[in-house]
Amino acid sequence: MSKEVKSVNYGLEKIFEGAQDFLPLLGTDYVEFYVGNAKQAAHFYKTAFGFQSHAYCGLETGSKDRVSYVIKQDKIRLVLTTALKSDSPIGEHVKKHGDGVKVVALWVEDARSAWEETTKRGAKSFMEPTVEKDEHGEVVRAGVYTYGETVHMFVERKNYKGEFMPGFVKWESDYNPTPVGLKYIDHMVGNVGWGEMNTWVKWYEDVMGFVNFLSFDDKQIHTEYSALMSKVMSNGNGRIKFPINEPAEGKKKSQIEEYLDFYEGPGVQHIAVATDNIIQTVSDLRARGVEFLSTPPQAYYDEIPARLGDHMSMMNEKIEDLQKLGILVDADEEGYLLQIFTKPVEDRPTLFYEIIQRMGARGFGAGNFKALFESIEREQERRGTL
Ligand code: FE2
Numbered sequence: 001m002s003k004e005v006k007s008v009n010y011g012l013e014k015i016f017e018g019a020q021d022f023l024p025l026l027g028t029d030y031v032e033f034y035v036g037n038a039k040q041a042a043h044f045y046k047t048a049f050g051f052q053s054h055a056y057c058g059l060e061t062g063s064k065d066r067v068s069y070v071i072k073q074d075k076i077r078l079v080l081t082t083a084l085k086s087d088s089p090i091g092e093h094v095k096k097h098g099d100g101v102k103v104v105a106l107w108v109e110d111a112r113s114a115w116e117e118t119t120k121r122g123a124k125s126f127m128e129p130t131v132e133k134d135e136h137g138e139v140v141r142a143g144v145y146t147y148g149e150t151v152h153m154f155v156e157r158k159n160y161k162g163e164f165m166p167g168f169v170k171w172e173s174d175y176n177p178t179p180v181g182l183k184y185i186d187h188m189v190g191n192v193g194w195g196e197m198n199t200w201v202k203w204y205e206d207v208m209g210f211v212n213f214l215s216f217d218d219k220q221i222h223t224e225y226s227a228l229m230s231k232v233m234s235n236g237n238g239r240i241k242f243p244i245n246e247p248a249e250g251k252k253k254s255q256i257e258e259y260l261d262f263y264e265g266p267g268v269q270h271i272a273v274a275t276d277n278i279i280q281t282v283s284d285l286r287a288r289g290v291e292f293l294s295t296p297p298q299a300y301y302d303e304i305p306a307r308l309g310d311h312m313s314m315m316n317e318k319i320e321d322l323q324k325l326g327i328l329v330d331a332d333e334e335g336y337l338l339q340i341f342t343k344p345v346e347d348r349p350t351l352f353y354e355i356i357q358r359m360g361a362r363g364f365g366a367g368n369f370k371a372l373f374e375s376i377e378r379e380q381e382r383r384g385t386l
Helices: 011-017 038-049 089-097 109-121 197-207 255-263 280-288 298-302 305-316 319-325 366-383
Strands: 028-034 051-057 066-073 076-083 100-107 125-134 137-145 151-156 184-189 211-216 226-234 241-248 267-275 327-330 335-341 350-360
Touching: 011 366, 028 089, 028 151, 028 184, 038 051, 038 076, 076 089, 076 184, 076 319, 076 366, 089 151, 100 267, 100 298, 109 125, 109 151, 125 298, 184 255, 184 350, 197 211, 241 255, 255 267, 255 366, 267 280, 280 319, 280 335, 280 350, 298 305, 305 319, 305 327, 305 335, 319 366, 327 366
Parallel strands: 028 076, 100 151, 184 241, 267 350
Antiparallel strands: 028 100, 051 066, 066 076, 125 137, 137 151, 184 267, 211 226, 226 241, 327 335, 335 350
């Protein structure tokens, strides 16, 4: 068994100076899922995760080939899209991958320039710059492929005043479950194939101007049975963080390989969403039926004071409350963080969510990798895929 991994000091500001500014990104604009039944998926995200009805497009709004529901919680916007006919790239995507993330949309000042700068550097185009208009103004979008069939869409909305985007109407519903305190997307993780991590690290560096600011090799991220490698990519202002994972050899099957087998290719593994009060958020999510990975053993919680050291005195939460909810704790030089992982949210063991509360720490919970992966392995064991 590996010795515990300590979070590392990575001097963010200095590293970000190396990031290129040919692709200024303002933030995450939306995440679009291609799903088998968008109406039911929207109901699930409202009921279980506290998202709010926001916008809609479908037959009633003149969309003949697809229906999309846009749901929102604070700064997080999810778009759930389904095909209306069998002859559809959306249906093909769902057939191959199951429900999953198709588009990670990035908010930009200038979508044409974003598309030109990235395709010039080797990105494969998904959609040329396209202007969409309605009575509220115009949105310019353009897209490029990243790993697998996943797409980055650049969204320029400075001349738009409507709810979401031309083609959509405001979605008003009588069913409005309360939010659970999810604030914004902290990071989104991609799983890529054997030996492909560095190819995609270089792609994010060369094509998107990102920098690699944290790396974990299989000597750091492993248990007795399985392993993976991970590199964290960030844009210049640090608002967009994309860790990239690849499987590594172990005695048994890597959780990344299990994902690749069931997603049938690379794709988004998890979306980490931030909260200011993880105890309240996770209590609410559990009460609404969201399933989380199993709570680590007692020894994990017994070791927290030693692992946190000086940060222990600034910790507001009681360890027993964290343990009751199965929340994990990690620390780096600047503070601590609290995090927890859901089980996959569809039948294929693919996409899951992380709930994270940062109390100064800027890492990704490296100190939790071992405890976390052991709980994932317990699930893999039950699925017969370890
Ligand atoms: Fe994460």
